[in-house]
Amino acid sequence: MSFQQACVKAAVNNIYAKSSLLAASITESNPELRLQAIRELAMSGGQDELWQLYQSDSSVENRKAILQSMFLGGNSAKLIEIARNQKDPALRVAAIKSLGRMGDNGRGDVLVSIYQSDPNREAREAALNSLFLQHNGGELVALARSEKGPRNEAKDRRKDTVRKCSKKRSGSSGRIRTYNPSVNSRMLYR
Numbered sequence: 001m002s003f004q005q006a007c008v009k010a011a012v013n014n015i016y017a018k019s020s021l022l023a024a025s026i027t028e029s030n031p032e033l034r035l036q037a038i039r040e041l042a043m044s045g046g047q048d049e050l051w052q053l054y055q056s057d058s059s060v061e062n063r064k065a066i067l068q069s070m071f072l073g074g075n076s077a078k079l080i081e082i083a084r085n086q087k088d089p090a091l092r093v094a095a096i097k098s099l100g101r102m103g104d105n106g107r108g109d110v111l112v113s114i115y116q117s118d119p120n121r122e123a124r125e126a127a128l129n130s131l132f133l134q135h136n137g138g139e140l141v142a143l144a145r146s147e148k149g150p151r152n153e154a155k156d157r158r159k160d161t162v163r164k165c166s167k168k169r170s171g172s173s174g175r176i177r178t179y180n181p182s183v184n185s186r187m188l189y190r
Contacts (some may be wrong), residue, residue: 018046025053035065041070051078062093070099078109084121092118093126100130108136115143 021044024037041049047070054066070078076099083095099111108131115127175179 001062017044018049021046022053022188024147025038025049034062038065039060039072042073045073047073047075047078050075054078054082056150060090062087063091066079067091067094067098069105071101075106076102076120083110083114089120092120092123096126096130098125102135108134110135111172112139112143 010028018041021041025034025041028034030039038050038053041053044070050066050069050073054063055072057063066078067082079095079098079102083092085100086092086095096111096114099107111127111130111134115124115131118124118127128140128143129145
């Protein structure tokens with residue numbers, strides 16, 4: 001078998017695998033197997049299939065699993081679309097958190113835009129935490145400086161933002177200790 005024939009055969013097998021995984025994601029009655037099929041779909045590069053599945057599925061749990069799979073596949077474009085346009089705040093927050101874990105591909109400018117425009121407090125907090133996870137201190141400081149609103153509210157938001165930016169040296173180890181309130185209020189070491 002030539003190299004070209006092997007490539008064609010592998011492509012056909014990949015297409016078959018994606019369609020089988022999509023079918024299992026839609027029709028499987030066992031929830032564990034269904035979620036596994038969704039994860040495997042991401043690992044096989046089935047981002048278009050995941051988007052199709054996301055649009056057709058109404059279960060919040062399944063949609064969150066699909067968002068996680070989009071994150072695994074690096075599909076920031078669809079995650080951004082969901083973070084901006086999804087009506088369900090829980091799904092918007094899940095998409096925003098996934099963007100934060102994507103690092104530079106999570107598009108800090110989009111997270112800033114979401115923070116400034118989303119009326120949902122949880123979505124705004126998720127955007128701040130995502131900027132923090134991306135180590136995007138410049139955007140966090142700019143947001144803290146631009147906060148407007150009633151004096152006490154704006155002051156509290158500025159404090160929260162600055163707190164997320166602050167880093168302290170811990171002991172003689174030289175490690176940087178960073179507080180991340182989204183992880184059960186415990187200290188993280190990196």
